[in-house]
Amino acid sequence: MTEGGPAAPAPVLELRGLVKGFDGIPVIRGIDLAIREGEFLSVVGPSGSGKSTLLRLLAGLERPDAGEILLRERVMTCLTPQERPTCLVFQSLALFPHKSVGGNIEFPLKVRGVPGRARRDRARALMALVQLDPAYYRRNIRALSGGERQRVALARALAYDPEVLFFDEPLSALDQRLRRSLGAELAALQRATGKTFVYITHALDEAMGMSHRIAVLNAGRIAQIGTPDELYAQPVDRFVAETFGALNVIALTRDAGGWHEDGWRPVLPPDAQIAGEAAVAMIRPEALRLLGPGETAANRLEAEVMSDRGLGAHHRLELRARGRVWLLDLPRGVPRPAPGATVALGWDPADTILRAR
């Protein structure tokens, strides 16, 4: 996606030192975050990292133990969900099963006292926007497919005309193909409406395609926030790096001669400045190369091929070297050594991500 998205100076939504726990167990441990006007921000994190709690705090369904939420520099920490100009699309969608498609979409308009005729017109316009067949207007929610319900939930949220829309993994229940196409539609809709979207998911691939920026959540804190490219190329730590895919990890310690792993001293990027006595060097599987006869590399290891699995666009080889497994990705179509063969693998220091441990 485009670099950075809209560059708005003033954040539409700002979280300051947000803390929340349940029964004394901290879930959100101090989150500072500035969400920019008109951006598509994804919050990615594993189960239990506090994603849903964060969203419920933003929607007003939970009160924070400490910290503040500001909307356009106005404190809204204590506002009820009703009073907040934000809207949440639940993971379960939370559609009203006893109401028709039209009844669901018109609910927020009815609450505001919009007259019946105007409500219907608005609902039909929104149905067109989310690409729902107008014939569905009178249909029962229970008669709809998963993808169609998704569209109803989105239209209902848009009918509220919120300043910020929150999404709690609404696509997670759908099959892979539908997820991808709906995700793309959602991103297009966000660009078209210019509304601020905050999208929570555990599926990074989903977030990568849709977001201007991604925030990585780890154990109730934001580990890093940036564009998908930034996070992939310059992860702040091992957690963020692992969030973005497989890694070869070398655990290093420092002595008088510099960084080493049990005496082995791989060549590291020259500008690496790490405080402390422990570090990790991380190399992506696609940065490892098989060295041909006579080919050299700054880092070189003899290895034995253990397995070879096709993963679609590339093949992943598992190699054994220095007593453990190394992952190496080869593009499709490149000749591959057979399992059992002895090979030389190498990598450039520049492809090494060195971080404190």
Add this chain to the structure above:
Amino acid sequence: MAAPPPARSRRRRRLSPGLRAAAPVLALLAFGFAAPLATVAAMSVSPPGSFAPAPGPDLQAWARLVDPAGGLPGSFAVTLGLAAATVAALLAICLPLAHALVHLFGRWSGLVSTLFVFPLFVSENVRLYGWALVLLKNGLLDGTMKALGLGPGPDWLFTPAITLAGMIYVHLPFMLFPVVLGLSLVPRETVEAARDLGASRARIWAEIVLPLASPGILIGMLLTFTLAAGALAEARILGGQSVIPVAQEIETAFSYAQDWPGGAAMALALVLITGALALALLAAIDLDRLLGRRR
């Protein structure tokens, strides 16, 4: 063409699995429900003074039922009115209580529910006589107040009001538990979504909670109405002779009055009224949803 195997033709004559599974209960209902009801129906069109179904439809018993001079229409009105008032009062009591049991009491819910079930282990008559002992002249309340010099206690016993109170008290569990079941059917997130979309508390109850909980609420209403319409003990023990419900009239007709056709007609009329109500309500309820078999 080979002839079809004999086993197959034999199977065709057998009952379907559903019918076979229902056979025992069908037999029970045929002897326990349909047969007596048919007898009562036949009895109700027998001439006055007969003590067994007699031939020739005689509609005198039914005519007395609707004769304003006989007092029976009034008795029906009182009975159904008391039942309706019981249902209304129980709704007012049980809706907030059930909401608290489902959402607010947390781990205390189990204990509170048990406490509400507990009175069912004591016979209804015993509980009502307990009330009477408390409210009797020189009873617990009156006696205590006199002893403390607070003057005579309130004269509540043997009034229609105390009859209604007794009916509300006795039938409370039969409203509470279906309503709890109904409210727990309401997905919490639909309520949160409605809040998030700006709906007020009143609108959420009217448009989201009550419609989604309606199967349980309607069943509670039906159960308590039917029980209250057939109730006898409250009026007899607490109400004295101030209120005479249809159930009492029926009993009198079959015993002291020796008017079996009259009693049969009244019983059948009561069955028809509550039955019609039940059918109307059950048609509106999605029983599958209540039993968790969502389509």
